Every structure is written in structure tokens, then in C-alpha cells.
Amino acid sequence: MTITIKGLTKSFDDTPVLRGIDLTVRDGELLALLGPSGSGKTTLLRIIAGLEWPDAGQLVVAGEDWLALSAQQRRIGFVFQHYALFPHMTVRDNIAFGLSVRPRAARPGNAEIAQTVDELLNLLQIEHLADRHPAQLSGGQRQRVALGRALAIRPSVLLLDEPFGALDAAIRRDLRRWLREVHEKTGSTTIFVTHDQEEAFELADRVVVMGDGEILQIGTADDLYDAPACPFVARFMGAVVELPVNISDGRATARGLDASALPVTSAPDGPGRLFLRPDSIALIPDPASPWQLSRKISTGADLRLTLLGPEGQEIPVDLPRRSAPPVEISQTYRLRPSVGALFSDDAAGAAATPIRLSA
Numbered sequence: 001m002t003i004t005i006k007g008l009t010k011s012f013d014d015t016p017v018l019r020g021i022d023l024t025v026r027d028g029e030l031l032a033l034l035g036p037s038g039s040g041k042t043t044l045l046r047i048i049a050g051l052e053w054p055d056a057g058q059l060v061v062a063g064e065d066w067l068a069l070s071a072q073q074r075r076i077g078f079v080f081q082h083y084a085l086f087p088h089m090t091v092r093d094n095i096a097f098g099l100s101v102r103p104r105a106a107r108p109g110n111a112e113i114a115q116t117v118d119e120l121l122n123l124l125q126i127e128h129l130a131d132r133h134p135a136q137l138s139g140g141q142r143q144r145v146a147l148g149r150a151l152a153i154r155p156s157v158l159l160l161d162e163p164f165g166a167l168d169a170a171i172r173r174d175l176r177r178w179l180r181e182v183h184e185k186t187g188s189t190t191i192f193v194t195h196d197q198e199e200a201f202e203l204a205d206r207v208v209v210m211g212d213g214e215i216l217q218i219g220t221a222d223d224l225y226d227a228p229a230c231p232f233v234a235r236f237m238g239a240v241v242e243l244p245v246n247i248s249d250g251r252a253t254a255r256g257l258d259a260s261a262l263p264v265t266s267a268p269d270g271p272g273r274l275f276l277r278p279d280s281i282a283l284i285p286d287p288a289s290p291w292q293l294s295r296k297i298s299t300g301a302d303l304r305l306t307l308l309g310p311e312g313q314e315i316p317v318d319l320p321r322r323s324a325p326p327v328e329i330s331q332t333y334r335l336r337p338s339v340g341a342l343f344s345d346d347a348a349g350a351a352a353t354p355i356r357l358s359a
């Protein structure tokens with residue numbers, strides 16, 4: 001089912017929460033919505049589910065106008081962070097629930113329901129839990145059952161709102177891999193909300209970055225990491241070093257900076273800002289550079305360095321310890337970044353935020 005969203009807006013009490021969302025989710029795609037708290041991810045998901053209504057815009061799924069349909073008519077599978085399974089029902093009955101409560105005319109026979117549940121128990125690798133009650137399950141097992149319940153109705157679209165948010169890191173990693181496998185087998189068009197970057201990139205075909213009710217960029221991990229569309233995405237992707245620079249012919253210049261390894265951009269000439277990551281900066285000895293090594297700490301794997309700038313600014317640089325060239329405290333170095341994002345100070349958001357030169 002292809003989902004096409006156009007010009008979707010939503011305000012709560014005159015506060016805009018979605019400011020014109022345009023998005024196409026491809027048939028069978030697993031798409032992640034990634035963004036900080038309050039960026040509008042859940043509201044967008046709830047509008048797709050029919051639990052909330054937009055002020056304006058279109059929502060078309062497989063050619064059908066979904067804003068004309070109720071939540072029930074949309075046949076959505078929805079899994080929340082804290083999914084309330086029915087405590088008095090077994091795993092098997094919880095999964096069967098969506099089918100067994102259908103009106104008589106639409107309800108499959110008991111044998112068919114039992115077969116569907118058996119197939120799901122097998123797919124979700126929880127056959128051994130079929131006769132347990134939710135109180136006898138771990139958090140991760142409960143979320144598997146919740147997903148089974150969502151899948152049982154053969155949903156047209158599967159919506160997952162931080163489904164693993166309440167679980168600890170190791171279990172989350174296992175469940176991610178497992179969800180990816182389940183998705184490959186079911187092929188349901190799936191939208192997954194998270195504020196965990198690693199989760200988004202490991203799971204999704206494409207990642208949509210949202211900020212303050214807008215879609216800021218859509219892409220793969222490499223797209224977003226190497227070519228952030230705006231300062232917000234650069235910061236969100238971990239570019240914690242922000243260097244004030246001058247832009248000339250699409251290149252950043254500053255004392256002690258060698259930006260020759262960075263691609264030429266279309267940023268206009270004038271003051272700008274270069275966003276860098278601590279692990280993508282090489283240091284070249286240079287007595288004429290104002291950047292002086294002031295701190296050096298080894299974590300075993302990495303050297304964590306701090307360079308002090310001419311006006312007391314500090315920037316962090318991380319180098320892999322074994323392959324790093326020798327560096328000495330008090331020596332000065334030119335910064336040679338291998339990856340960076342350059343924006344003119346006129347670019348939205350750049351000029352409005354304070355300069356931050358350390359992590």
C-alpha cells in the first residue's frame with residue numbers, strides 16, 4: 001500500500017504541530033520517523049491511524065482517500081511503547097483478539113483463526129509462550145505478542161510508535177533484527193517512530209528527520225551523515241563542532257583550517273559555519289596554526305584530544321589510537337576535516353543559534 005501525504009497541517013490550541021507535511025511511503029517500505037521529542041512524529045502517526053484529524057491536507061492510501069474513512073475502516077495495525085495486552089487472556093487469545101471480535105459476517109471461522117494465530121506464533125518465535133498470560137512474560141516478549149496482535153488482522157499499514165522504547169539496550173538490538181526479519185516476511189508497509197538514530201538506521205529503508213513539525217530531510221544514514229540538509233540535521237547527526245568560517249567560492253576558510261578535502265558547495269560567499277564531527281578531523285603539524293593541543297586522553301581504542309583556539313575556544317578531536325600519528329601537547333596543528341557540512345550564516349537556523357565549539 002503506497003501512502004501519499006500532501007500539505008498536512010495540524011495545530012493544538014493555535015500551536016502548529018505539523019506545518020505542511022509532504023511524504024510518500026512506498027508499498028512494502030519500512031520507514032522511520034526520527035526526531036527530537038515534540039517534533040510531531042506521534043501526531044503524524046495518529047493522523048495516519050485515524051485517531052487524530054488534520055486541519056488541512058491529503059492522506060491517500062492505495063488510491064483511497066483515508067480522511068473519509070474511520071479508524072476501523074482503515075484496518076491499521078498499531079503498536080505503542082506500552083502496549084496494553086489483556087491481562088486475563090493468554091498470548092494465543094490476545095493475538096486472536098482482533099479477529100474474534102469482528103462482526104459475525106466478517107469473522108473467520110474458529111479453525112481459520114487458530115491457524116492464523118499458529119502461523120504468527122511461529123513467525124514471531126513465541127510458540128512456547130502461547131498459553132501464558134501477559135504477567136508471565138518479559139517486556140520484550142510482550143512487545144512480540146503486541147506485534148502479533150497487530151499483524152493478526154492482516155493490516156493494510158503497520159504503525160509502530162517507539163515499540164521498544166521501554167526495553168533495555170541489548171533487548172532492543174535483538175528485537176530490531178527480529179522486526180526487520182518479520183518485515184521482510186510480511187512485506188507490510190510500515191512506519192516506525194523513534195528518537196534513537198541507531199535504531200532508525202538499522203531498521204529502516206529510509207529515514208525521515210522531523211524537527212518542529214516539518215520534514216527536514218529524507219534519506220539513508222549515509223545521506224544524512226555526509227550531506228545534512230540544514231544545521232539542525234547536522235547537529236542532530238552528531239556534528240558537535242561548529243567552526244565560524246568565511247565562505248569563498250563554495251569553500252570554507254579560516255585560520256588553521258585546511259578544508260581542501262571537503263567538496264565545493266553552492267553556499268554563497270560571506271560568513272558561514274562549518275559543522276564537523278570529532279572523529280573526522282585529521283591534525284597536521286603547523287607552527288603557523290592557532291590551534292594548540294591542550295589535552296590528550298587515551299581510552300585504549302581512541303585518543304580523545306582537545307585543541308584550544310585563539311579566542312579560548314575548544315574543539316574535541318577523536319583519533320583511533322593505533323593508527324593516529326604522534327601528537328604532542330602544546331604543539332599547534334592545522335585541522336583537516338574529511339567530512340563536514342558548510343552553511344552560510346543566512347541559512348535557516350545557523351545565525352540564530354550560539355556558536356558552540358565543544359561537545
Ligand SMILES: Nc1ncnc2c1ncn2[C@@H]1O[C@H](COP(=O)(O)OP(=O)(O)OP(=O)(O)O)[C@@H](O)[C@H]1O
Binds near residue numbers: 036039041195
Ligand atoms: N492532544 C493534544 N493536545 C495538545 N497538544 C498536543 C496534543 N498531542 C500532542 N500535542 C503537542 O504537540 C507537539 C508534538 O507532539 P508529538 O507527540 O506529535 O511529538 P513527538 O515528536 O512524537 O514527541 P515524543 O518523541 O516526545 O513522543 C508537542 O508539543 C505536544 O505537546
